[in-house]
Amino acid sequence: MDPEKRYKLAGALAMVGTASLWSIAGILIKLIDWNPFAIAGMRSFIASIVILIYIRRPIFTFSFSQMAAAISYAVTMILFVTANKTTTAANAVLLQYTAPVITAFLAVPLLNEKTKPEHWFAIFFVGLGMIIMFIDDLGGGRLLGNSIALMSAFSFSLYFIFLRMQKDSSPFESVILSHWITAIVCLIASLFMPLPHITLKSATAMLILGAIQMGIPSILISIGIKRISALSANLIAVIEPVFNPIWVFLFVGETPGVNTIIGGSLIIISVTAVSVISARRR
Numbered sequence: 001m002d003p004e005k006r007y008k009l010a011g012a013l014a015m016v017g018t019a020s021l022w023s024i025a026g027i028l029i030k031l032i033d034w035n036p037f038a039i040a041g042m043r044s045f046i047a048s049i050v051i052l053i054y055i056r057r058p059i060f061t062f063s064f065s066q067m068a069a070a071i072s073y074a075v076t077m078i079l080f081v082t083a084n085k086t087t088t089a090a091n092a093v094l095l096q097y098t099a100p101v102i103t104a105f106l107a108v109p110l111l112n113e114k115t116k117p118e119h120w121f122a123i124f125f126v127g128l129g130m131i132i133m134f135i136d137d138l139g140g141g142r143l144l145g146n147s148i149a150l151m152s153a154f155s156f157s158l159y160f161i162f163l164r165m166q167k168d169s170s171p172f173e174s175v176i177l178s179h180w181i182t183a184i185v186c187l188i189a190s191l192f193m194p195l196p197h198i199t200l201k202s203a204t205a206m207l208i209l210g211a212i213q214m215g216i217p218s219i220l221i222s223i224g225i226k227r228i229s230a231l232s233a234n235l236i237a238v239i240e241p242v243f244n245p246i247w248v249f250l251f252v253g254e255t256p257g258v259n260t261i262i263g264g265s266l267i268i269i270s271v272t273a274v275s276v277i278s279a280r281r282r
Contacts, residue, residue, distance in 0.1 A: 011227025041186030046210025087145025
């Protein structure tokens with residue numbers, strides 16, 4: 001394998017690792033009996049420490065792309081927490097992961113990265129797979145919650161684009177800033193909610209949630225986004241909800257349904273195919 005293909009493959013694998021670790025959030029959050037803003041705020045605070053340990057000496061230029069990526073991701077995390085409180089969980093996940101479609105249209109004017117034919121095929125089959133996965137859980141929800149979830153999809157796509165703008169520099173600082181913004185906003189909001197009850201179980205789960213579920217993926221995504229296009233990275237991130245039922249099956253013993261298996265398989269096959277085709281392009 002030539003160096004260029006190896007470089008792209010490393011980026012794709014970093015994004016697979018990112019999505020895989022993001023997906024364990026559901027299992028861990030069930031162990032923490034705190035309000036969602038306290039969880040999101042503390043998770044981001046711990047994650048920022050992990051990233052600082054990794055890069056040691058961050059260089060904050062406060063450039064447009066650095067700040068735009070930081071704000072976009074902070075907005076995404078806060079909106080997604082809010083969407084989960086105001087609409088069904090399935091609606092929130094499904095609507096947020098319309099982000100690749102938005103990225104496909106924004107990548108051309110903002111990054112000059114043209115959307116390839118295989119990307120459009122992947123977007124179609126990934127969307128079909130997610131509908132199949134969540135068809136039994138989809139509900140009307142509320143207009144406000146669904147609108148917030150769509151807003152989080154827009155900010156999520158912008159996050160990938162602004163991170164990709166820093167492919168020739170360092171995206172790590174944007175990720176740190178995003179977690180600091182999220183921590184400050186969410187921890188302040190949590191002061192107006194019931195105070196969290198800290199136990200050994202919740203503290204341990206919180207530490208794993210911040211360090212492993214969010215901290216390490218924040219490092220991996222900063223590595224991956226430098227090697228593959230914003231759209232490819234966004235498509236690979238869609239496998240996050242596919243891994244959720246796998247963890248539930250392994251740790252809780254709950255067998256995934258037929259729709260979950262079919263939809264999840266369709267997503268994984270589509271993402272794998274587009275990653276291989278994109279990696280083979282010169």
